């Protein structure tokens with residue numbers, strides 16, 4: 001009997017095959033089990049997946065006592081996680097230092113950073129998580145780093161605009177990622193079809209842009225038509241605002257403000273939801289039982305008039321204000 005595997009299954013299986021750690025393998029196997037069509041033709045496969053899963057879990061229990069947490073696994077916070085990746089000395093750590101409160105080591109020699117480190121970039125009322133990482137060279141991609149990149153929402157390649165070998169380096173970095181099954185495109189993750197599991201949301205920034213050759217950006221844009229290329233500078237602050245906006249667009253999320261009846265909305269701390277989310281999705285973020293308990297909502301923003309009564313199936317838009325009535 002043919003197994004008729006779904007694109008979700010294929011995607012999870014690819015992640016399994018490319019996994020850099022047992023932790024990633026376990027997550028991928030769980031996703032494969034969830035996505036595998038449940039019928040007689042796949043019974044053997046299901047049993048095999050379960051066997052592999054239990055072996056990995058046992059191995060994990062034995063080693064976790066001695067090993068501790070995986071430093072390449074960075075938990076997600078904020079509106080989305082953006083991982084910086086690039087050649088040595090391009091200014092990844094400097095960009096983290098310029099945009100977040102994270103304390104990072106910056107030095108004018110390569111291989112300064114040895115482990116990933118997160119920080120939160122706040123702009124307007126949006127928090128985006130940036131993760132600094134150790135450098136990539138054609139000869140070496142740090143073990144575990146591919147897992148960090150695959151787990152991210154967006155990968156941002158950071159190049160050194162002052163570098164004479166800028167074009168070669170861009171080819172080397174993208175080549176190293178593609179060779180490991182990661183192809184970056186400037187498209188939000190939700191718009192990447194499941195049939196293209198190696199594609200990942202990404203963009204490219206050319207740091208030290210105040211010192212870059214005038215034609216660096218146009219040439220890179222021509223070379224990578226599917227990747228957005230932006231000039232930035234950790235030193236002068238050039239291009240940071242546009243970079244932030246590009247990241248926000250790539251994350252494919254919206255911010256929505258919740259309001260209690262009779263009180264003003266909390267405009268400082270928006271809820272961040274995937275684009276296309278509904279009033280019920282917002283309610284679930286506020287409280288697990290709220291979608292079932294709520295009767296209706298009032299909406300300020302994209303509605304026809306302020307305070308319009310809407311049903312919980314109403315799709316929300318960026319900057320809507322929602323008042324939920326139980």
Ligand SMILES: Nc1nc2c(ncn2[C@@H]2O[C@H](COP(=O)(O)OP(=O)(O)OP(=O)(O)O)[C@@H](O)[C@H]2O)c(=O)[nH]1
Nearest residue numbers: 089090091092093094107108111112113135234235
């Ligand atoms: N002129 C200029 N120099 C910069 C800029 N950003 C970083 N630098 C300098 O570039 C050097 C390397 O910066 P880092 O932030 O340590 O680079 P990195 O990419 O984290 O390096 P690794 O950790 O080795 O991969 C330092 O001397 C920085 O001061 C910039 O925008 N303009």
Ligand SMILES: [Mg+2]
Nearest residue numbers: 092093112113
């Ligand atoms: Mg660094």
